Amino acid sequence: MPSLKGNQSTSRTLNRLLLLNHLRRHGPTARSDIAAATGLSPAAISYVSSELLEQQVIAELDAVADGGRRRMTRLDLNYAGHVALGVKLMERSLRATLVDLGTNVIDTLTADVDARSPAAVARATADALADLLERSGERRQRLIGIGLAMPGQHDAERGVCLRCDRFGWKDVPIAALIADLAGVPVWVDNDVNAFALAEHLFGAGRQASSLAVFSFGRGIGAAMIVDGQLLRGRYGGAGEIGHLTxxxxxxxxxxGRLGCLEAVTSLPAILNAYGIVRPSDRSIDPAALAALAGEGDPVAREILDTAGRRLGAAAATFASLFDPETMVIGGEGVLFGPALLDPLVATLKEKNFQRNTEVFVEFWNDDAWARGAAALAIDSFFSLPS
Ligand SMILES: [Zn+2]
Known part of the structure; x- marks a missing residue:
């Protein structure tokens, strides 16, 4: 946990976070109800809210009748007041998505880039920002910053990619490279961590005190958030469940090792398993395999069932270790549909030591990763600096 000195500006920061996080979790609320829920004094709420109103981080909603007794003004987050850019980096392209404060998509683009070159990634990211700001008409002054989500282990505090086997990176100060070109603050983290933050801030984990995500696609990973804080580990490698043997x-x-979960059950490994049995269908994609399974194709059904049970067992291991209130399943692998997801969720529930974990499967689309990336920037409004 970050340490804090006990002074006036510290208590202002904490009061600000209490108020913002109350509005994030509960939506529009009258000042008196915020006071009752958070324990903040009316004076503290008045002080912090006028500052946040001036900064356009929150807004005052029209007065509503309160049980016929009096009319009360409610406060809410001003979602349109700020924007952030989320960038998901893949091997040969990046997806950049401009979102509002609630990670709602404003505009999005995909650009070709060779992820093995950090300089090319920095240039493509800065270009994507310029393009999206121009296209959307959003002003740079409203921009919180850029969040970059990619595989690997990262020092989120310093903005350094410590290690990314997929792109061949080691100790790359990618946040600084991008910030030099784009001229705005940049955050970088593991893509599954970023997805977890987005789910915590405005997704299925919005109300939960603790949240786990389990994601499978090109890679397999998990992440855990407790009391608003991501569990990153000393070297940014917490949750790398894809490398269980x-x-x-x-x-x-x-x-480099043999028999990792990711080598056996990642999205390409599943497609490959089908391609070995049916060589004529080598270019099949997850939706097509899901459709075949839906029609009763025995090969498709068996491959997806086996993968689902294996993934569910790994997700159950993670849930049993950390006991999250809520667990969200995500990643491109969700597109394999019920033939994989049903055995995954059934196995997760059966093997999870804790029986009360709430499980959600995220509806997956192309913007999901980039929205997560944007959450890395947006989270700076809702949590203490680490
Ligand atoms: Zn591995």
Missing amino acids: VVEGGPRCEC
Whole structure:
């Protein structure tokens, strides 16, 4: 946890966070109800709210009747008052999405880039920002900053990618490279951590005291948030569940070892397993495999069922270790549909030591990762600096 000195500006910061997080979780609220819920004094609320109103972070809604007794003005987050850019980096492209304070998509673009070159990534990110600001007509003054989500382990505090096997990066100060070109603050983190933050701030974990996410697609990973804080680990590697050994002497993983969950059950591994049995269908995608399973194709059904049970067991291991209130399943693998998701969720519930964990499957689309990336920037409004 970040340490704080006990002075006036510290208590202002904490009061600000209490108020903002109350509005984030509960929506429009009258000042008196915020006082009752948070324990803040009316004077403190008045002081902090006038500052936030001036900064256009919150807004005053029209007065509403309160049970016929009196009319009360409610406060809410001013979602349109600020924007952030989220960038999801993939091997040969990036997806950049401009969102409002609530991670609602304003505009989005995909650009080609060779992810093995950090300089090219920085340039493409700065260009994407300029393009999206121009296209949307949003002003740069409203921009909180850029969040970059990518695989690997990161020092989020310093904005350094410590290690990314997929793109061949080691100790790359990517946040500074982008900030030099774009001229705005930049945050970088593991893509699954970013997805978890987005779910915590404005997704299925909005009301939860603790949240886990389990994501599977090109990679497999998990992340955990407790009391608003991401569990990152000393070297940014917490939650790398994709590198559990599940098949001794199994296929080679991109981390260099054999038989990792990710080497056996990632999205490409699942498609590959089908392609081996049916070589004529080598270019099949997740939606097509899901459709085949839906029609009763026995090969598709068996491959997706086996993968779903294996993934569910890994998700259950993570849930049993950390006991989250809520767990969200996400990633492109969701597109494999019920033939994989049903056994995944059933196995997760069956093998999870804690029986009360609420499980949600995220509806997955192309903007989901980039919205997560934007949450890295937006979270700076809702949490203490780390
Ligand atoms: Zn591995």
